[in-house]
Amino acid sequence: MPRSLIVEADGGSRGNPGVAGYGALVRDGADRSLLAERAAPLGRASNNVAEYEGLIAGLRAAQQIDEAALITVRMDSRLVIEQMAGRWKIKHEDMRRLAAQAEEIVRELRAAGGGVQEWTWIPREQNKAADKLSNDGMDGTLVERDLWRAETEQPASAPTPQPVRPPREIATRLILLRHGVTDFTVGGRLDGRGGPDPSLNALGLDQAERAARALGDLVTGPVSVVTSSLTRARQTGAAAARVLGVAPITDEDWDEQAFGVWDGLSFTEIGERYPGDPARMRTEEDFRVEGGETHLELADRIGAARERAVARGGTVIVATHRMPILVVLRSLLGLSLGHAWLLAADPASLTQLDVYADGSATVAYTNDTHHLR
CATH class of the missing domain: 3.30.420.10 (Ribonuclease H-like superfamily/Ribonuclease H)
Incomplete structure (x- = not known):
């Protein structure tokens, strides 16, 4: 039978x-x-x-x-x-x-x-x-x-213990939250570290609140909120911290890349004033805008900031910017600089990384904007 x-x-x-x-x-x-x-x-x-x-x-x-x-x-x-x-x-x-x-x-x-x-x-x-x-x-x-x-x-006469694979437990869940929009974002103008540092506009404030509510539904257990030092990220992180009942922590290493003399310019204006340089920015690791940062320098400080965030354990929400998010994803996925630019990181989006005790990590999802729809 x-x-x-x-x-x-x-x-x-x-x-x-x-x-x-x-x-x-x-x-x-x-x-x-x-x-x-x-x-x-x-x-x-x-x-x-x-x-x-x-x-x-x-x-x-x-x-x-x-x-x-x-x-x-x-x-x-x-x-x-x-x-x-x-x-x-x-x-x-x-x-x-x-x-x-x-x-x-x-x-x-x-x-x-x-x-x-x-x-x-x-x-x-x-x-x-x-x-x-x-x-x-x-x-x-x-x-x-x-x-x-x-x-x-197992033989009945000589039982031997079976090896049990220990469960692979997440040590830190890192959620990267891009800031909401500013008037610079809407106008397609660059604003990096050391730039004008605009605040969120009305739409950006609404996006920050929506993202905060989504995180409130998502997060359980110990949580901390880290923000860059730039106003738009601090406002976005503050909304999440308020919903989650914690005090935000500022870490300036999560700031946007420094764009030097390009700050405040649109991509059209940059292309007209600095022909050929936008393409170099997307492909050359050591390309530096006057007064700005190279990708190598950005990667160094974001790598250090990520290590500090992961060391906190639990769930760590980081309110940051597009380029830092791309740097983190690029380092985990082994992408070239050119391919990293193909990744989307929309305003007020969520990107989650699960970091395990052995230091390895997986990308759970990227550019989640369901809370804005």
């Missing part, structure tokens, strides 16, 4: 779309004993995408246990259950893609003599174990536990 397995799965997103993760587990259908657990972060994604990813991870784990098993899937996402059961249409492209992946696993199970015998919706309170795992995933923890292997692979 085929073995019976139960897959319980869940997924979540803090912001929807926002920081997402999934969780899944497999139980023995006969005695409800726990056989496997899965959890992983997904970066920025929607709730529905996270729910489907949890389902796929759970089906794969069950397939590893016994590809000929008859599986009951239990989830608190009515959307996923009804779509996979064929009772609801799948309209969204992301959902169709993920459903196709899940259906492919189901076909593989059928070919081996097993399959999914039941798609069951359950209330959230009955899905607490998978929900906890999905929160682990959203917190950046990777879980891959196979308790069933101890039963099938």
